[in-house]
Amino acid sequence: MKMDHEFSNTQMSLNDLPKIGDIEFVPLEKDYLLVIILSKMVSQIITAIFLIVFLTLMPFDLTITILKLVGVTFVLYLLWSYISAFYGFRHKQFALREKDIIYKTGWIWRSMTVAPFNRVQHVRIDQGPIERQFNLSRLKIFTAGGSSSDLTIPGLNPGMAESLKEYIVEQTKQDEEE
């Protein structure tokens, strides 16, 4: 392969590179699935209210067909959102390595983001109102790459979030001292 040829100048062969594939990923706290479902419910209730208001205020007459159509679509949407919440949750995983942190997300559209510690600007712990009920926190890791490349790991228990934060801050400090 051409790729191998291009890398051949480095001191180490490509096979010796530390591979992400070999790493074991950690799932999020189980309670976080409930957080996802609850926050989806909140937005669905709001959507439903808007839908009802919209349908009653519509200028034309509501036929049974329209009502059936809207009802079926809404139920399908509900089903879909819970299925995707469940499978999506199972695909949200993170892994900590010596020099970087990795977060995987997405069931259908998958993505995996890696932030090296020596590029981390700062780390923050957030907790939303629903998360507070379940005693969960989210860890936000900021790089200079801007908002599109920042990394958020939700569904951590606060102790874990705190120790992750400390570890990352420790790593970035070490990097500066060297």
Added chain:
Amino acid sequence: MKKNRHIDFSQPMMQSYAAILLIMYQFYKILIRQLFPLLIIVLIQRKWMNVNRAMFFIIPFAAVGAIYGIVAFFRYRFYIKGGKLIVNKGVFKRSKVEIPLERIQSVNFEQNIIHRLFNVVRLNLDTAGSSKNELELHALDKGIAEALSHKVLSFKKKMSASIDKQEHFQERKKEEIFRLGFGQLIKVGLTENHIRSGGIILFFFIWLFDNLRDIGLDMYEKTEEYLPQAEVFLQSLFVVVLLLILFFLSSMAISMIRTVLQYYQLHMYRSAGGFIIRSGLLNKKENAAKDQKIQIFKWTQNLLQYWTGIYKLNLRQASSVQVSDKSSLRVIGLSQSDVVKSRNYVFRDFIDDIDRLEHESVNVYYFLRRFLIWSYLFIPFIFISFYIDSPVYPGYIIFLYAFVVLSTYFSFRKKRYAIGEEMISLRGGTFGNSQSLMAIYKIQSVRMRSTPFQRRRGLATLEIFSASGGIQIPEIKTHIANTIRDYILYKVERSRRNWM
């Protein structure tokens, strides 16, 4: 100017008196921008065009502006104390801004027409903090400004031990890399993107009409009133062609004016480990880009520029936390050798590596997938337009379909990437060409994405982020993407170089 180098900045100083005018100018500019639709209405409805009445409105505004300018001027003091630049200012609320000198990233000069009349300059101090920490001195005598800039830069030099000797050496001599002559300027104007200029014209009218409607003057309605007459008028092919030519010419004229305003007397120098770029007709601007801060080095060419051998350079710098358009410096009208020359300055440690780069194409699914999506969209339309008496001639839709597919194919053919030992390169373009170059050690984070369609073919998309935006390598084999990602991480995590 040398004699001014030893000005005592420890005493609070005021700006040049010209600053009063400039603050007033800014005040009026904002005011006029806010009240623009109202002004147009006043101009259109003649009964308001009464001199006495106009004065009744203009005089108070003018007076407020003048008082604001004078107060702001006399309240403004700046001085350097304890390694910090301190500014006292504020009209309604007094404030004190302190900026440690070592945090000032660059000192930019700017001159508009008023500045040049009084031989003063505007000073922009860019800091490594958020945009709020930026500081602006409206008007300073040229000598004082240069002394201040010198003071800041020499202080920084004393502070940081990391600055190598090369930089000291280059500080003294300024090497010209590129100068845009008048003939070249015309060429640049002619090869600009005229479609965009045409868009600007259209958007201007839409914006104008919308604003006028907001204040009760409906131009859309008026147009509709005249439409029957217009339709007769437009039936003549001659008139349509004439209008099109007129539209094209005015688009070109706008491109030309924009180019001349922005790039008149464009100079690019090499100095003190970075570039200095100077240009502008009415607004003279001088910006500095340090090699350290440049994260992405990108050149582009549209089709016209490709035919005439003109390159446009885009130096994307890491400014503060936010990536703003302002921190991206543009130079236009360069030849290929100018581009190579400046590239070799920015990546002077990796020139060999760049020469060794071998570009690979992305997977053919990049084209096939987009081709399918466009086909699903267009083919039903084409059939429908044949069977139903459609208002749009089917030929047009087929033409549009062919155009879209062809341009997708072109962009697939031009999309190429290369990963070297220290460098990443991404080539692209549809009708024109472009290349982005990035040093691997400046990468901030990496992301891999995949859709179900991509996974079925064993493909993935790799996103690579720098401190001034990212690049995307689409549709490459997953195992290659994995290797590239692992390699980049290995390089970044081992790197001890300062990326900014």
